[in-house]
Amino acid sequence: MQLADKTVVITGAASGIGRAMALRFAEEAPRGVVVSDIDGPGAEEVAAEIESRRPGQSLALACDVGDPAAVATLIEQAQERFGPIDVFCANAGIGGGIGLDASDEEWDTAFAVNVRAHITAARLLVPGWIERGEGYFLSTASAAGLLTMIGSAPYTVTKHAAVAFAEWLAVTYRDRGVRVSCLCPLGVRTPMLEGGLATPGEVGLGMQIVTASGEVLDPAQVGDAVVAGIEAEHFLILPHPEVQRMIEGKVADRDGWIMALNAIQAKAFSGVRTS
Numbered sequence: 560m561q562l563a564d565k566t567v568v569i570t571g572a573a574s575g576i577g578r579a580m581a582l583r584f585a586e587e588a589p590r591g592v593v594v595s596d597i598d599g600p601g602a603e604e605v606a607a608e609i610e611s612r613r614p615g616q617s618l619a620l621a622c623d624v625g626d627p628a629a630v631a632t633l634i635e636q637a638q639e640r641f642g643p644i645d646v647f648c649a650n651a652g653i654g655g656g657i658g659l660d661a662s663d664e665e666w667d668t669a670f671a672v673n674v675r676a677h678i679t680a681a682r683l684l685v686p687g688w689i690e691r692g693e694g695y696f697l698s699t700a701s702a703a704g705l706l707t708m709i710g711s712a713p714y715t716v717t718k719h720a721a722v723a724f725a726e727w728l729a730v731t732y733r734d735r736g737v738r739v740s741c742l743c744p745l746g747v748r749t750p751m752l753e754g755g756l757a758t759p760g761e762v763g764l765g766m767q768i769v770t771a772s773g774e775v776l777d778p779a780q781v782g783d784a785v786v787a788g789i790e791a792e793h794f795l796i797l798p799h800p801e802v803q804r805m806i807e808g809k810v811a812d813r814d815g816w817i818m819a820l821n822a823i824q825a826k827a828f829s830g831v832r833t834s
Contacts, residue, residue, distance in 0.1 A: 560695050560738060560789055562587035566641040568633070569594060570624050570676070571651030573601025575749030576699060576742075576781050580648060583782030585609045585616060591641030595622045595633055596651070599816075624651045624676035625668065634683050643691065646789070647684055649677040649721075650699040654751055656713035666713050668806040673717035677724055685728070685737060692736040695789060698725035699742045702802045705795075706809060709824045729794055738792050742785060745799040772797065 563760035567584050571577040573596035582605070583592050592609055596602040599621030605618035618640050620688055622633040637644055653672045688694025701708070704718030722741055729739035737818045781798045788796035797803055 560646070560693075560792060562589050562646070562786065562789065565589045565645035566591045566637065566643065567593065567646040567648065567723070568637050568644055569648040569650055570596070570622065570633075571639050572605055572648075573598040575751065576744070576747055576778050577650040578605050579778035579782035580650065580785055581605050581609065581617075582748070583779070583786055584646075586615055587786065588613075589616065590636075590645075592617045593620060593633075593637040593641070594618070595620045595624075597621065597623045624649075624814070625671035627679045630676060630679045631683060634680065643687065644684060645693070646695040646697065647680055648697040649680055649701065650697070651676060652699060652718075652751075654711060654714045656711060658710075658712050661713050669713035669717045669769070670720070670741075673714075674720045674724065677721060681724075681728060684810050685732060689732065689735045694736065695738045695740070696725070696728055697740045697742060697785065697789065698722070700725065702745045702797075702799065702805070704741075704744050705743050705802065705806055707820065709820065709827070726794070738789075740785075740792070740794060740796050741786050742781070742796045742798075743782055743802060744776065744797070745802060747781055747798075748775055748777055770776075 562584055567589050569577050569581050569584070569592070572581045572594040577596065594602045594606045594609070594617060599619070601760040602619040602621060606617040607701045609617035618637065620633055620636055624630055631809060634644065634833050653669060655669060656662070665801050681696060684694060684696070698721050700721040701714075703711075703715050704722040708715045709716075722743070725739050725741040727738065733739070776798055784796055784798040
């Protein structure tokens with residue numbers, strides 16, 4: 560899909576990957592870029608940056624994607640401003656929680672933001688896309704959704720679920736004009752990564768393992784990869800090429816892959832768990 564003259568909605572777009580996507584999409588002469596985030600002022604700053612270059616092209620909307628009613632309002636307001644939505648980027652995501660000690664509230668919040676928000680948006684958009692014969696759903700998951708993330712059970716599990724839902728959408732609706740991409744990066748220089756690295760204990764160590772697994776990319780590099788992936792209509796968008804090799808290694812020898820990661824975890828966490 561070409562982004563020219565399209566209406567694009569991006570959640571979690573006040574910073575990090577979402578902000579980079581919004582700015583990059585704006586370069587493709589879309590009809591409108593809707594910048595959405597729970598951080599309303601942050602979304603307004605990104606929209607203003609777009610407006611300074613391309614007046615009338617952007618709209619900022621505050622939205623907590625963990626609230627289905629808020630997602631419905633976001634879609635309604637976006638369509639009121641720019642017309643039918645062509646591309647929806649379910650980009651908002653959260654970390655939180657460590658392992659079995661993660662609370663029920665942490666699990667519920669992770670599922671609400673990282674998975675159910677995608678389902679809500681798809682329920683609202685896919686019927687119209689089928690009727691029009693065209694639409695694009697971009698799910699921001701993570702390499703953790705294809706592999707795993709040492710240290711965070713809620714994040715890993717919900718990102719796996721996000722990948723699975725995106726794949727199901729692609730299989731089910733591709734022949735009716737709906738295209739789906741799933742963005743799965745490794746380390747990207749975002750507030751989530753930087754905050755995780757600054758967190759003591761297993762969370763921080765888990766983030767250190769992520770950054771050691773591949774190059775830490777600038778969000779703008781991910782934005783470029785997303786535009787290229789959407790134009791080529793690739794399902795998996797992998798800004799880090801090493802992720803493909805990791806997937807192949809996991810599939811070829813899952814037992815060996817699990818043992819290797821367990822050894823990495825044991826070595827990294829030995830000081831934390833014995834202190």
